[in-house]
Amino acid sequence: MESVVQAVLRRARQEDGEAWLRDLLEPVEELSDFAEEMEEAVPASEVPLCAQSGDEEEPGPSDRSVSAPPPGRRASARKHQNTSQEGSAHKGGRRLQGANVGCRSAASQQGPAQGKRPCKKKGTSSPAEPVRKSLRSSAAARSRETQEQGVASALLQEDSVAFAGAEGARSQDRAAGAGRKLIVWILGHSYIYWAQRRAIRRPYSENLFFDFDDCHVLWQGIRGMKWAGLCSLVYSKLHSCPVPDVLVIHLGGNDLGKTNTLALLHRMRSDIFELSGQLPNTKIIYSEMVARPVWSHPDLRFMNSIRKRVNRAMAKTLPLVGGLSIRHRELEGGEFGLFRRDLVHLSGIGLDILNSNIHSAIEEVGLVGGPGL
Structure with missing residues (x-):
């Protein structure tokens, strides 16, 4: 690896070394342009909640791989790509990270068919939660109303029994003295x-x-x-x-x-x-x-x-x-x-x-x- 670096440095010190080094770094710029195009192609409303809120998941091993850039403009860039990958990764690390985010955003558009769930933002409630609360409160109100009706009917029944008993006693007394x-x-x-x-x-x-x-x-x-x-x-x-x-x-x-x-x-x-x-x-x-x-x-x-x-x-x-x-x-x-x-x-x-x-x-x-x- 040290011999490769020394060779690159020697080549850069030559007369046309600056132009040669600029041509060597052009694939990285093309890769960043490709990531920006992908981000523009994906609407913000279709990006998962975790990507919009900034609470993005930890990228897995499969997310760390970078898709190959489209066919290059120059043959020299493809020839020296493997040699300069370590140095360019250090300089363009942030750009590659943005490209990975854009790729994951594009992949999330496929929805449940790919087996991935959209991320749920912390502190947010489901749209059905107000309906569930309303149903629970209605059920509790109906239960209280049923209990109150039961108590009222029991009291009414007791009053009816007492009134019927009093009326029966009066009727018996009248019947006993009906003969005179x-x-x-x-x-x-x-x-x-x-x-x-x-x-x-x-x-x-x-x-x-x-x-x-x-x-x-x-x-x-x-x-x-x-x-x-x-x-x-x-x-x-x-x-x-x-x-x-x-x-x-x-x-x-x-x-x-x-x-x-x-x-x-x-x-x-x-x-x-x-x-x-x-x-x-x-x-x-x-x-x-x-x-x-x-x-x-x-x-x-x-x-x-x-x-x-x-x-x-x-x-x-x-x-x-x-x-x-x-x-x-x-x-x-x-x-x-x-x-x-x-x-x-x-x-x-x-x-x-x-x-x-x-x-x-x-x-x-x-x-x-x-x-x-």
């Missing part, structure tokens, strides 16, 4: 006296819109009656009337302000427990005292205070014997249109409200039907 009429007693002072006369003139009648085949309402209103006459009235009526299934009591208003409140409350509770013991199959309903614009006592605030106190105590007592307490909320305002001119007794509208509340209470504890007032 429900007997209702309504006792009280002047409010009940005038309420009965109002009912006679109204479409709901004395039977308070209940069917006469299912229910029979008996009235006993005594004007000026006080609580002390309740038990004697009940016992006297038991001799001439059937035992009541429902007993409605509206008393106590004529006792407020005239009797000690604690003594009155003790007497009322004792009589309720006594009647419950004597009539174990009777539902007792207490109609609470109504607020009046005028009382027998001059202190209106004091009278309303003790009225509320007694009503609250009776509302706690009646459930202990299986009874019910009626609160007349519509009459609590003390509106003058609900009372007569004396501002003590109820007007026609006030009596209709009182009868309607009594009807609702009887329907609740007696389990009898009716269109309502």
Whole structure:
């Protein structure tokens, strides 16, 4: 090899050595021109991703071979090609590397037929990835919706079962008492006296819109009656009337302000427990005292205070014997249109409200039907 180099140097020192050396290097320039033509022939869009992004693969043994240049222009270049290959490779190494890249780019155009895959750029996602994410999110949403529908249907089923059970119990109770009429007693002072006369003139009648085949309402209103006459009235009526299934009591208003409140409350509770013991199959309903614009006592605030106190105590007592307490909320305002001119007794509208509340209470504890007032 050293002898070849010395021979080249000696030949270059001669007169025409410079021209001879230029002719010797022309094949390398032709090779670079060939590589540039190949790069222009391959469009940039068809170059693999690894070649465009600069992340090119390590060339293999097959990629390192350089295609033979086209037939040379001069015979002297082909004659001395093997002799000058080592020196020219050092000087034109970068050009050969560009040519190799261009050759690999041209080969990659053949696609999957050659068994090579296009390189995937790091950090990029497949075009189908958004579709997969959308499908996964839709499936999750459908799953959550299915679970929510299952929970809602289970709750609805439980409510339906509970409602059906309650309705079945009411139907059984109605069937058990279908063979006889429900007997209702309504006792009280002047409010009940005038309420009965109002009912006679109204479409709901004395039977308070209940069917006469299912229910029979008996009235006993005594004007000026006080609580002390309740038990004697009940016992006297038991001799001439059937035992009541429902007993409605509206008393106590004529006792407020005239009797000690604690003594009155003790007497009322004792009589309720006594009647419950004597009539174990009777539902007792207490109609609470109504607020009046005028009382027998001059202190209106004091009278309303003790009225509320007694009503609250009776509302706690009646459930202990299986009874019910009626609160007349519509009459609590003390509106003058609900009372007569004396501002003590109820007007026609006030009596209709009182009868309607009594009807609702009887329907609740007696389990009898009716269109309502």
